[in-house]
Amino acid sequence: MEGATDYAANLFSDPDLGQNDSLSFNTTAANTSSVYTAIISPVMDKTINILLIIAVFITMVSLGCTMEVSKIKRHIVKPKGVAIAVLAQYGVMPLTAFCLAKVFQLAEMTAVVVLICGCCPGGSLSNLLALALQGDMNLSIVMTSCSTVLALGMMPLLLYLYCQGFSNLQNAVPYVDIIISLIMIIIPCGVGVLINCYRPQFAKTITKVGLTMMMLAVVAIGVIASIAIGGSILTVLSPPLMAIGALMPFIGYTLGYIVSSLFRLNQSERRTVAMETGCQNIQLCSTIVKMAFPPEVVGPLFLFPMVYLSFQLAEAAVLIVLFRCHRRLTPKGKETYQPATTEDNLKEPSEATV
Numbered sequence: 001m002e003g004a005t006d007y008a009a010n011l012f013s014d015p016d017l018g019q020n021d022s023l024s025f026n027t028t029a030a031n032t033s034s035v036y037t038a039i040i041s042p043v044m045d046k047t048i049n050i051l052l053i054i055a056v057f058i059t060m061v062s063l064g065c066t067m068e069v070s071k072i073k074r075h076i077v078k079p080k081g082v083a084i085a086v087l088a089q090y091g092v093m094p095l096t097a098f099c100l101a102k103v104f105q106l107a108e109m110t111a112v113v114v115l116i117c118g119c120c121p122g123g124s125l126s127n128l129l130a131l132a133l134q135g136d137m138n139l140s141i142v143m144t145s146c147s148t149v150l151a152l153g154m155m156p157l158l159l160y161l162y163c164q165g166f167s168n169l170q171n172a173v174p175y176v177d178i179i180i181s182l183i184m185i186i187i188p189c190g191v192g193v194l195i196n197c198y199r200p201q202f203a204k205t206i207t208k209v210g211l212t213m214m215m216l217a218v219v220a221i222g223v224i225a226s227i228a229i230g231g232s233i234l235t236v237l238s239p240p241l242m243a244i245g246a247l248m249p250f251i252g253y254t255l256g257y258i259v260s261s262l263f264r265l266n267q268s269e270r271r272t273v274a275m276e277t278g279c280q281n282i283q284l285c286s287t288i289v290k291m292a293f294p295p296e297v298v299g300p301l302f303l304f305p306m307v308y309l310s311f312q313l314a315e316a317a318v319l320i321v322l323f324r325c326h327r328r329l330t331p332k333g334k335e336t337y338q339p340a341t342t343e344d345n346l347k348e349p350s351e352a353t354v
Contacts, residue, residue, distance in 0.1 A: 059281070116159065123284070129316045
């Protein structure tokens with residue numbers, strides 16, 4: 001881990017790279033990093049790192065507690081819904097992040113952070129949002145599970161591919177560190193799966209407590225980082241990053257719904273895919289960014305996922321309110337909403353008719 005961070009620091013401090021105009025890690029970014037390292041103390045930096053690790057550990061254990069092996073097997077045998085959902089997750093979001101980074105002409109390090117956020121798998125928050133939209137919860141949980149496991153290969157691959165679109169950035173991403181982080185994150189997820197399998201009576205309690213602690217940890221990290229970083233947090237609140245934080249989840253929700261509609265999934269499945277596509281695992285993103293890059297390189301940019309989370313929740317809340325209003329105003333006799341049918345439900349009528 002230290003070797004990779006030293007390499008990244010040396011890469012961005014190379015005077016030859018500094019003379020290259022295409023590398024837009026410019027004076028502003030450099031000043032921001034120096035301000036960050038000058039203000040934040042090693043103790044505060046360690047505190048933030050520990051809180052991030054605790055938050056992501058709790059999140060992944062809670063996520064594992066929602067996974068049921070039987071449901072996962074059912075969707076693997078009939079993988080149409082999951083395949084479409086994964087296509088939306090790893091097709092729409094990384095491409096959206098790349099296009100927005102290009103449109104807003106982000107500095108190289110900022111572009112890396114946005115790309116990492118776009119390439120992250122879905123988080124457990126998407127399950128709650130899908131439930132609020134009366135989505136297919138089996139599909140939601142299985143999609144989150146699959147995208148988390150697939151992240152081990154998809155994140156490094158997508159980052160490698162999209163980094164080719166930025167000059168001098170191909171060797172700046174510590175792929176080995178990211179893979180190690182993902183492996184360490186999948187372990188607590190596996191612990192959650194085992195708890196749900198062998199001690200299911202504890203799974204719901206762990207999930208509820210875990211989600212509460214996760215939100216408290218996110219707030220604590222935001223407050224501590226804001227106090228420690230001070231004025232340099234304005235880098236994260238700059239108009240380009242605020243615009244990207246607002247556009248990414250909106251585009252994810254919209255294109256996720258459109259893609260699932262093209263493949264003729266039912267209404268509840270479309271809403272599920274939309275939520276799963278637009279919702280990213282921000283704890284995972286923050287942890288990877290904070291651990292993979294040294295403070296003098298990343299600066300306060302590890303807080304960008306918090307910005308994304310704010311817009312992600314706000315936009316989802318608007319969609320939930322609109323959906324609930326639509327349901328209330330739609331006459332019951334003319335309802336178009338159809339609950340998702342699982343494979344078992346499809347088999348029962350056919351067997352009965354035979």
